[in-house]
Amino acid sequence: MNTEPSQHVCIVGAGIAGLATAYALQQAGHRITLIERAERPAAGASGGNGAQLSYSYVQPLADPGIWKMLPKLLLEKDSPLKFKPQIDPRQWSWGLQFLGACNRQTSQDSTRELLSLAAQSRIAFEAALEREGLACEHHTPGKLVLYATQQGLDGAAQQVRLQSTLGGAAQRIVDAAETVRLEPALAGYASRIAGAVYTPSESAADCRMLCEQLSALLAARGAELHYGAQALAYDVQGGAIQSLRTSAGSQIRADHFVLASGWESASQAHALGVRIPVYPLKGYSITVDAANTLATSPQAAPSVSVTDTARKVVFARLGDRVRVAGMVEIVGRDTRVEPERITSLAQSTREVFPQLPLQGDLRPWTGMRPATPRGLPITGRQRGGPRNLWLQTGHGALGLTLAFGSAAELARQIGRA
Template structure:
């Protein structure tokens, strides 16, 4: 079967890899180079065992700060955009304990499948991507926030995750670069099995390997619409692009936050809205104990740190501000300040390499995977992964491959 994958971010490329591996002919279309969107400068963490959704009951107490504080790591700027309001109301509706538990269970199951898929990809193409498996620490600044973490750890333990609460002294023993930050921590969640990698390098390596296997890449192509099959209006015959029409037997939409608009053109409502994030990437001091080797998330600052080779990726913030791709200097300085505070000896911060990306988020935090009602039967969707696109990409790809061959519709 000839399958056309729309999108060359990590989700689209993982899908192309899985489909090619299962014997399909594959074409990948994107307006830019692989990984140039939300994948390129992401947080680099592969959080297979710690997937607490953003939609959480604690959001209600934070709401005034989200709306009014200019320094909040989570930011909402209301606009005259019906999608933003509809998405926002759906998000607040998901901020309850029952929905959060259900979302956590589904994300952990998908993440476990994704770990297996990522490892299969590694064995298959041996990508040069600064991969590490040094574990992860999620830091908490107060006893109250640590108590909330205990509840999440217990929930995830019952779902199969292996992690534990550790003291500040144990944090420093696990990651010596945290020594100067010891007094700012009440404790942390330690997950020994977590990993990290440079997602942009993974994307480049996937393109290299797939191209060698005959996968066709049509880059620099804007998608304008779709041509319906004559006599079969419930199917798509071709995707219409700036490089001409491209025919296929089936199509997979993995266009991130751009999926909503094209989904509407097909009669499907996709509750996907951009969750804007930022990152910096800095060279590290090679001295032992200066820069972290373990992945670290500072929960209070909503900032993540991941070691990728001789560099440190620092990423954070979540803004519902539409498709504004500007990079305010204040947000980048916030990430630099966080680096100085948590890891004062890690880097001279001479060059920051600032980046921003639009994470495609759904209100509950669950990606949309498979066929949808009212959409053409040969169009499958693989979008809405939020901040977990890298983590969930290969598990999502497996589900798309299963849905492609299934008689009944499948969605997640």
């Protein structure tokens, strides 16, 4: 642990970004106070996410290929993308910036930055796993990214070549037969894929379990955790935040304040004079209990993590469970679980893994992923805000993947402040 003089850091948000940041700062010797309006950690986008740690295949959502796909994505009834126009300038501004980023050069630049951050994150996360013995179903099964057409697979091959020049992990293009050899549970789906990108080094973990473990560690080591307390108002004087008042009646004074409150960080930052291009991309998941099935049919459920690009759905094994997640909805602040989306995920599971019966409670979930137009998170101080205000948000669908790298970076910045 760092022996430099301790500072008091107040962090708003107990998702994976906030908790990883709190952990990194505590490891650096700082005193931590954490504020979370929910009664538990991982109550937002971290609670039921796709569980994949995508360190090596980080193609940004803002990709030039989106232009050809956009009409189909927007107009098809069962499209994984849903756009519901809002009377909200931030939605339209974000959308225009996103489309502006859908070009080859920006996509390559974003890929380069994401790969670098992901590599740092892997080192930091795996060091924490070894140091703390975190129990979060972490394993390294590898990942298959499926493509339905040869054209799509050829495009993926270009991305693989790009990432290889940027120092990415070993990957290879495999045909449908090799895909099934790597993951026998895909045998019934082989006729519907042209092939896949295979990355042996990719991992998976249960983000909710990880957040719960981090929260317990922080508390055991002296952090003050205020669950069920909403950040209400900041007292700003002389260009710095003096204190934060919460719904629990607390007045928290600290040297630094970190906004790690996911999609809501944009409005909270705006109240402090900072504009950031973060908008919620709503996603869904179900969790399939496969214990009984695996006892008699071990190959009914996937062992390797799988991403089906045609369906925009991911599958990740977590012990005897399978997490199925997907969808991108740009629908504003609507946090309701839409039954048809859960039905769609269940149907995708039946078609991709027909031997995996969907029995019992599928634990339907929705989460609002905080996304920037380019897919790059916002870490650090921002122009126009108080000098002791720091941002840790905008990780999109890569929150679990990037959290520990972003946390290490913010800890370095605060240590130099």
